[in-house]
Amino acid sequence: MTDTTIWAKSASHGGALSLFEHTRHVMDVTAAIAGALKFDERLAVLGAAIHDLGKAHVAFQRKLTMKKSQLQDPNQILHRHELSSLGFLPLLPREDWPAVIDMVVAHHKPIRQAAQAADGFGKGIIDLDKRSRTWLADHLEGWEDWSPRALAVLEELGITTHAISRIEAEEAIRFALAHCKAKGYGWSAERGLLMAADHFASALTDKAKDQLSLLFKEPKLEYFNRPHELYPLSLMAADQPQRHTLVVASTGAGKTDYLFRRCRGRVFYTLPFQASINSMYQRLLKTDEEKPFGGSIRLLHATSQLVENRGKVEEQLQSLVGASVKVLTPHQLAAIVFGTPGFEAVMLDVRGADIILDEVHTYSAQAQAMVLEIVAALRRLDCRLHIGTATMPSTLYAELLRRLGGPAEVAEVQLAPDVVVSFDRHQVYKVARDEDDPAGWPLETDEILTQAFAVGEKVLVICNTVFGAQKQYQRLRELFPEVNHLLLHSRFKRGDRAKREKRLEDEFNNPKIPGPCFVVSTQVVEVSLDISFDRMITEAAPLDALVQRFGRVNRRRTEDTIGKFKPVHVLAPGPSYLPYGAAEIKASYAQLPDHGGILHEQELQQKIDAVYPQLQPWDISTHVIWDGERCRLRELCNNTRSVLVDALQIESSACILEKDQEKYEAKDTPWQERIQLEIPVSWRSMRPHLGKYCRSDVGALPFVIPGNKHYEELGLLFDEHDIFLEN
Template identity: 50%
Template sequence: MIPLTEILAKSKNYGGLTLLEHTQQVTEAIELFATKYSFNFNIDVARRGAILHDLGKAHPYFQRKIKDINSGSLSEIREWNFVHRHEISSLAFLPCFPKEEWNSLIDLVIGHHKSIENDPSGRGIIDLVENDRMLIDNHLKDWNDWKGYGFEILNLFKIKTKDISYEEAKSALDYVIGFCERKNNGYSPLRGLLKSADHFASAFTHNTSSHLKYLFETPDLSFFRDEERKSDLYPLSQISTDDSRKHTLVVASTGAGKTDFLLRRSEGRVFYTLPYQASINSMWERIKSVVPNKDIRLLHATSRIVTKNNIDEQILQPLAGSAVKILTPHQLASIIFGTSGFETVMLDLHGTDVILDEIHTYSDFSRSMVLEIVKALIRLDCRIHIGTATMPTVLYNELLNMLGGKEQVYEVSLAKEILDTFDRHRIDKLEDESMIEGILRDAFANNEKVLVIFNTIKKAQDFYKKIEEEEDFRFISKMLIHSRFKRGDRVELETKLKSEFNGDGSELFGNGLMPCMVVSTQVVEVSLDISFDRMITQCAPLDGMIQRFGRVNRKRTIDTIGKFKPVHVIKPSGSVLPYKMEILKASFDQLPSEFEVLKERSLQEKIDVVYPILESKEIDVHLIYKNDRYQIKELTNNKKAVLVDALEIESSTCILETDRGKYLDGNWEERLQMEIPINYRTISRHESKFEQLEVGSYPFVIPQQEFEYQKYGLQLVEHDNFI
């Protein structure tokens, strides 16, 4: 019998952590999580669940696999040819614990990796019961040879043990199966608790203790409450946040100080949501620079790229317990769709402050999702703070009612006289795109920075190619930015846009490149702190356009108030996807023309004309909570595909053919840098034409030349069929 120090929990590739070490680390983590979560956990039971959760890794099947021991003979291959789940074997040690704790211990342990049924890989315990008549025998194989390791660990944690016979262990697993089969609808906080502790300890291993001490801190937001930040330039800074009502609804112009106000309203840990990757990158940088807490996190697909200089920050991003976490609502969607880990997210959110910024930008499925998230946050006793520059009255009233009406909601808006000071754009309507080049020539002659926005990536790419060919614009600094660049390149492009083109006030970049032109899509619409001199844009829904306009003449000073910059809006025609023509026509009609000033005080009335009713998409079929009760069975979760179906989000990835070899050989971080996100519906029209790899994120391989990609981003080109 080998010593306990040679029984591994993690393979050599993941540090070769022993089972005892991992158990110690998870136990330490769960004690903190059980104490800090706003849920009345029995800490002693939680601790025992952590001690128990991985004891099944001492099973010889697991040790053979993790040590890469290959079967030699045909009989040996047959002997070990079965599905083993270590969490099932762990529960054979239940007889060492009081019977009244068994149900809680099962909740903690049995689902900490897999849904107990309908698991995508078919490896949940109920799935295995239905498909493996030898389930219990296999999970107790050679029981007498390895149970001693479990007893040894239990003894080290001062848990009194007794010998467990094979029959007793079998009876315990029979009990586990029956318990799981009898599960009702609902969700298991205990499952979420063990998962969060296990994930944290697995991420930090030997450094678990040092990182636990920074978790669950209330953020120090004193910077935003500093009296010296009060200014007439930012009218919300003059309004008190001292109001006893739980929730907040703020409607105020871009640049009025919404971010500061929403953060000043926050009392505890903060989840700050914004709609786009670029906007949350900027917000993370902004908050991290002034909030002294160590644990300020960023959560989205490229967060590990943005935090690349700090390996600890990379690891922390998806874990629970942050002081401030900046993310998109899609990262919260698991709490309404029940995808993997939703119980942990619910525990992490419970009782916190959740800021939903720029909530008006969501439409169709995403709007329905956000409204359902608000309902879930209310059930989780969150303080909800909603901020927006524009919002249809019907949507405002819907949110107000959800949050409990005027008795529960602190409503804040700006007086019309103050709104007048935010007038900053003169609108020019264009019949078509034929006038764009003339406008650009005049703008560049005046040394202006120009932002050109199209509603689709294809239009942006085509226009950029056309401008490149124009001799008049050959020496003008220009940039194309949209969502179909490699994740790593996208972050660099955002940085370049904010520093070099916009100007960051530094000695190197000053006020930015002048003249210059940036061609883009909706990715620059929200919360990117850039301020250009002129905009040319395709018509979009009115609320979205108002956000776009906010990227022009954005800098607010005493000198800029009352000064106006031009915005040229192209009349909608032909195909207007991804939008609806009736919305675009109504939006275009509401805009002034002939360089008349767009009045901030008129925006609410105009938006209500465009959106007289609240339109949303039906997503009830996907929800785990309907009609005041849960529709999902405890200890289970839904497949991620449900979330993708409901939101139609960018659920697929592509890579360039030139990156194929590097992707196949790369680690997860290197692969992430090469991936280009794309909507599955877009790629599905072409999927038969492209190879799809069976590793990483299963990317489609696009045969685009690297130099073409560097200039224009991903283009769905096909292989040349000519020899």
């Protein structure tokens, strides 16, 4: 590189990279994506070629070397490099301008942002036109000096150029402004294409080209065609002519394989919880080793990069487009419903793919409303949807069937009644609470555990809250000090939780390692974790959640286990029903058998419908960008991420321990290590403590929690004295 090199990125923003290198990478990726998605490849590559030429502007080059304090200088012009890039439109035929403008003008900021901008001022082209009389002149300042250098980059990239006068450049930007002002409602595939390619190229830089042959490659899923008498769904046909699928089948019936057998193209597999997603991802990696899919497998959730251990490239690929199989949460698809940043790229990524929505019944009312909207949005994108669940209220089933287009469009799959009987496997015992201590756990549970451990059983204990799990774990650990034990809940550091989940799978769930042992957990173990215990003690919960919890007991289906039953003990509802509603817990408890009665799978639907007689979806209509087939969002615009938070009430915060603060805030601590130190906590749980703790001004701005000398055993404690009483 020379002193005259035009830089696209500085060393402090992902590594020094020249404009030539970055543009070449983006052009390569754009060509590959355009070819896979049937875009006009010539036009797409031209848009990629000019998208960042405005970075040659002296203001941008100067900004790359500035400190944060200097960026606040009021004398600095407000420069958006993508707007300066529009000055190079005269290199293209006039008929190409509209499509290229759509690619370039909003690949970082929407064209109109003022109403949503955090500082009250948007930075899109329409915003700047309203707030500044000099914005156009500012973006072409020094044009005669820096535009030839930008043109030289294009020439080096093999693109024929010619000199562009300032008048021509100004006319081009004014054309782009008028084009943007005339935009109606809808979404821009061109914007999504450039954003997807830019993100991909920026993440992988010179390694991007090695991945292009795998982009949008359909996987080979023959592995899942493996009939076995123990798994009745594996014996059922999966070649029905309907596009979509609704499967209701007992846990262990082979539902995962069946859902994959229904897929015809690239697959997005969604699950609600991080632990279950990680488990499914590892399962698919092992499957791929045994019989390769012939494409890429990726994982995506809030901390998925901490789980990926196959190398830096695989880590960077997780959030990018074009995977053959991707395991993720529905929240990662929510952008297509709420129009949050990058939603156009997500729409291009999923368009025409197979989407598996597994365990759809396990969502809150807010998240369930989101899933219903996602179903509608995915149908608009010509996706094939395959929905699976162990239990589902009839009202929810009917609504999903309607949104999928009815029986003519949906293959409805259920097990025959005589087959369902073979999945009975749990004896239910209700455990009354002590009248003198209704909030505590009765002595009967200690007697149950004593007898279970005496015969070497593995016991799973589930509490409804983190605080409850911490108290029970401490009590049981002291009561049974010789028994191997584990505590698992959400308030561990992200890195520590991943280790505990692995220990749960490798040690406590390993049939080669005998009991006795006990695991105390919250509902994080409810869904799709392939674990099997001998016995369970659980607090009362909604019936659908209880069924999922029971599914972690006597899970392994063999010729020897069919017709055999294992015990589950359910505590009567206590004085607190958090985090659930009192009515649904009481109704659910009333539906359970007692005194060792069998929970019959054939009766589950009737019991579920008794608890949930009506569908009560959360109203998120004011946040959704779709009204039937009509998009209510202006093209080249997007909503802020706060819309998703407001609609679903999922706002969360992060905490760190005081002892980790110095490391967390150190300048040389990589972001990956910072994330591993964070402890996620919902805002609902944080609100009672907001006045107690200071916040770090680094990273996720976590609350700094002092004390917690017992963290290694119990996880985060806000009030230690509630558990550890002074003597």
